[in-house]
Amino acid sequence: MTRDTAIQLATQRYESGAFLEDLQRRVGLRTDSQEADSGARLFAYLEEELTPTLEEWGFECRIVENPVAGAGPFLIAHRHEAADLPTVLGYGHGDVVRGYDAQWSEGRSPWRVTVEGERWYGRGTADNKGQHSINLAALKAVLDAREGKLGFNLKLLFETGEEVGSPGLHAVCLKLRDELAADVLIASDGPRLAANRPTLFLGSRGVINFRLDVKLRDGAHHSGNWGGLLRNPAVVLANAIASMVDENGKIVIEGLRPPPVPESVRRALEGIVVGGNPGEPEVDADYGEPGLTPAERVFGWNNIEVLAFRAGNPEKPVNAIPPHAFAHMQIRFVVGTNWRELARIVRDHLDAHGFTMVDIEVERxxxxxxxDPDNAWVQWSIRSLTQTTGSAPVLLPNLGGTLPNDVFADVLGMPTIWVPHSYPGCSQHAPDEHMLAPVVREGLRIMAGLYWDLGARDGNVAPRSNGEARHEH
Incomplete structure (x- = not known):
């Protein structure tokens, strides 16, 4: 049996309809972790859907209770073949966001896979049931091609609370750090750069949500009688925000700006075009940090966003100066940012600019x-995907969004390789969420090749994590 055999077996899984059948069954399980009564359904997805399949393939499985009261459980599965083989950790999440059933287009349901042309609609198709189902099907193809062997050791971790912030994930991984130890994490979540561009990303930007409040008095006062006499909290807050980020999106607070983009990151992002795909907004070329390309701005730099701003009654405004204004703010940031000191940095900045009346509260x-894009595991992964697809994949040093990747990079201390099987227009978390059939087919082939190469003893031999398998955090 050969690498091509494994890839062909994975392809047949798609062409025969067997993969779609598996996905249909999994999407049909309502694992919406945002609902208070979801506990039994989350447990059933692990115990009744994933565990029997994995045990049939030679994995030892157990359900781990979440240390956070009321949060969904974890599934840990092991398949050990030999001590001298590379050990890989895989990850996925079985929970999804709310279905919003009534908001789906006519003829579609969040709890059923509806095939319309190249689009497969259903809640979890893109995030994350479709993605971890691709990886599981590719694993089975390699097992069959190697007649019951993978050629490497594999540990799998499935959680059921990613859509509510992954409660308990840090604690479980810290407690089971030795059991979950591996040479590398290889997992799938998030989008490709574009539907037709196989992608690798190596981490994610961090995120902090914080709130700014200006409360100047107890009640509103007539704007004719008191205008020009009473300080308007919305004006104060707008100017406070403008002192933090200018009209073109440049971060003004020095303490919240990251270090210069590393040369290895610049090389990885060179030539990458962000946006321009059907249904995507046009990129504002003059917005964000000056001197950076759009790719560097979203994958190699920080941005401050105003998520919501409120004063008075926007739905039914009256001629009165409001007593209170507030804004929900967010900063997305790359490694090297002093994010843990955000509250102090912003407080010092606001005080220095005369905005002592603005309060700040860090929410999460x-x-x-x-x-590092030059890491041996990264270069090995690039070679594998290139061999399968015939061209080099897009390499993103980190995702523009945020995943709980620090659990694997920092708590478990391993390099992290993410191979996404979704795309930016997938309507993730929205009505009409979907995945694309061509991406499914290509994803199955990519992962079969990648898993085959993990067990290879010639050709693209997998590295072992020693001193060179470093990560940044």
Whole structure:
């Protein structure tokens, strides 16, 4: 049996309809973790859907209770072949966001895969059931091609709370750090750069959500009688925000600007075009950090966003100066940013600019991670995808969005390779979420080749993590 055999077996899984049948069954399980009554359904997805399949393939499986009360459980599966073989950790999440059933287009349901041309509609098709189903099908193809062997050791971790912030994931991985130890994480989530561009990303930007409040008095006052006499909290807040980020999106607070883009990151992003695909908004060429390409701005730099701003009653405004204004803010950031000190940095900045009446509250945060693009595992993965597809994949040092990748990079201490099987227009988290059939087919082939190469003893031999398998955080 050969590498081509494994890839062909994975392709047959798609062409025969067997993959679609598996996906249909999994999408039909309502694992919407945002609903309070989802506990039994989340457990059933792990216990009744994934565990029997994995045990049939030679994995030892167990369900791990979440240490956070009321949060969904975890599934840990092991398949050990030999101590001298590379060990890989895989990850996926079985939960999805709410279905919003009534908002789907006529004839579609979030809990059924509806095939319309190249689009496969259903909740979880893009995030994350479709993606981890591709990886599982590719694993089975390699097992069959190698007559029951993978040629490497594999550990799998499935959670059921990613869509509510992955409660308990850090604690479980910290407690089971030795059990989950591996040479590398290889997993799938998030989008490709574009539907027709196979992509690797090596981490994710971090995120902090914070709130700014200006409360100047208890009640509103007539704008004719008091206008020009009373300070308007919305004006104060608008100017405070403008002191943090200018009209062109450049971050003005020095403490929230990252270090210069590393040369290895610049090389990886060279020539990458962001946007321009059907249904995507046009990129504002003059917005963001001056001197950076659009790719560097979204994958190699920080941005501050105003998510919501409120004063008075926007739906039914009255002629009165409001007493209170607030804004929900967010910063997406790359490694090297002093994000844990955000509250102090913003407080010092606002005070220095005369905005002492603006209060700040940090709501939540998640670290940034990024593997060096020159890392041996990264270069090995590029060679594997290139061999399968005939051209080099897009390499993103980190995703523009945020994943709980710090658990794998920092807590478990391993390089992280993400191979996404979705695309930017997939309507993830929205009505009419879908995946694309051509991406499914190509994803099955890519992952079969990648898993085959992990067990190869000649050709593209997988590295072992030693001193060179470093990551940034």
């Amino acid at each position: 945060g998640m670290p940034a991670t990024r593997v």
